[in-house]
Amino acid sequence: MDIGIIGAGAIANVMMERINHDRHENLKVKSVFVRNEEKYQHLEEEFGITLYTDLEAFLSSDIDIVVEAANGEVVKSHMPEVLKHKDAMLISVGALADGALVAELMQIAKHHDHTLHLPSGAIGGLDLIQNAQSHGELKRVRLTTRKPAAALSYEDLQSERVVFDGRAKEAITLYPQNMNVAIILGMAGMGIEETEVMLIADPNVDRNIHHIEVKGAFGRAEFKVENQPLPDNPKTSYLAAISILGTLERMNRHFRIG
Ligand SMILES: NC(=O)C1=CN([C@@H]2O[C@H](COP(=O)(O)OP(=O)(O)OC[C@H]3O[C@@H](n4cnc5c(N)ncnc54)[C@H](O)[C@@H]3O)[C@@H](O)[C@H]2O)C=CC1
Numbered sequence: 001m002d003i004g005i006i007g008a009g010a011i012a013n014v015m016m017e018r019i020n021h022d023r024h025e026n027l028k029v030k031s032v033f034v035r036n037e038e039k040y041q042h043l044e045e046e047f048g049i050t051l052y053t054d055l056e057a058f059l060s061s062d063i064d065i066v067v068e069a070a071n072g073e074v075v076k077s078h079m080p081e082v083l084k085h086k087d088a089m090l091i092s093v094g095a096l097a098d099g100a101l102v103a104e105l106m107q108i109a110k111h112h113d114h115t116l117h118l119p120s121g122a123i124g125g126l127d128l129i130q131n132a133q134s135h136g137e138l139k140r141v142r143l144t145t146r147k148p149a150a151a152l153s154y155e156d157l158q159s160e161r162v163v164f165d166g167r168a169k170e171a172i173t174l175y176p177q178n179m180n181v182a183i184i185l186g187m188a189g190m191g192i193e194e195t196e197v198m199l200i201a202d203p204n205v206d207r208n209i210h211h212i213e214v215k216g217a218f219g220r221a222e223f224k225v226e227n228q229p230l231p232d233n234p235k236t237s238y239l240a241a242i243s244i245l246g247t248l249e250r251m252n253r254h255f256r257i258g
């Protein structure tokens with residue numbers, strides 16, 4: 001499968017390393033859409049990709065799927081056009097807190113017979129949560145995220161501080177680069193207005209920790225992910241990048257788990 005990526009930051013670099021540098025059996029990153037071609041010129045030689053600054057030319061290149069790894073604004077401005085031409089995947093799922101955008105993307109995907117894939121990002125357990133919700137039988141979903149204080153721009157904090165306590169919908173508005181997980185959790189389960197979220201800045205941790213608690217007719221579940229941050233962008237967990245790889249790898253399988 002030939003891949004086009006929008007963005008050339010921390011997640012895009014892990015993808016190019018794992019796919020092109022490590023010579024993945026079935027995947028290849030062919031095209032990368034950036035704003036500043038000069039800044040990213042070195043990537044062409046390093047990973048054998050072609051850079052594009054024109055969306056139409058990028059979408060006309062020889063790719064099967066477009067992966068967004070940029071930010072929520074890019075999802076809003078570019079994803080409707082992308083989905084008209086290609087299957088797509090997006091990691092800045094926080095943009096989907098906008099119900100009108102979700103409706104537009106669904107309509108375009110259906111009309112053009114394309115699929116929009118939403119990887120689980122920096123968390124897991126979304127299979128369980130979707131199953132538990134399939135008859136509207138979830139009672140409570142709560143996410144407690146703990147990040148290094150510096151990643152949340154609290155450089156001088158001496159002890160942990162709750163910086164947000166509310167619902168997923170508001171969390172992503174206040175922390176668009178840190179609360180994408182709250183939105184995918186909400187979309188998989190009870191919705192972004194019902195999903196409870198607490199965000200803690202902690203000067204004593206060096207990982208991005210997500211603790212998820214779920215209650216429903218099935219019983220209860222609890223899981224905790226202690227994520228290694230990416231050196232290029234400590235706000236972002238390594239797991240978010242490899243959730244894209246895993247989703248791409250599973251797309252064309254004849255046996256599917258979960
Ligand atoms: N779903 C999840 O669980 C997670 C999602 N994320 C999200 O993933 C996205 C990417 O994360 P990182 O790679 O760490 O960010 P990053 O900041 O390292 O890279 C983003 C790249 O996108 C580029 N970009 C911005 N606007 C662009 C445009 N109009 N056209 C082309 N490129 C553009 C930037 O120049 C930058 O190189 C962010 O939105 C982040 O919040 C991050 C972690 C977890």
Ligand SMILES: O=C([O-])CC(=O)C(=O)O
Nearest residue numbers: 122178179180181208237
């Ligand atoms: O990478 C993480 O641990 C979570 C994150 O930044 C997000 O959900 O936006």
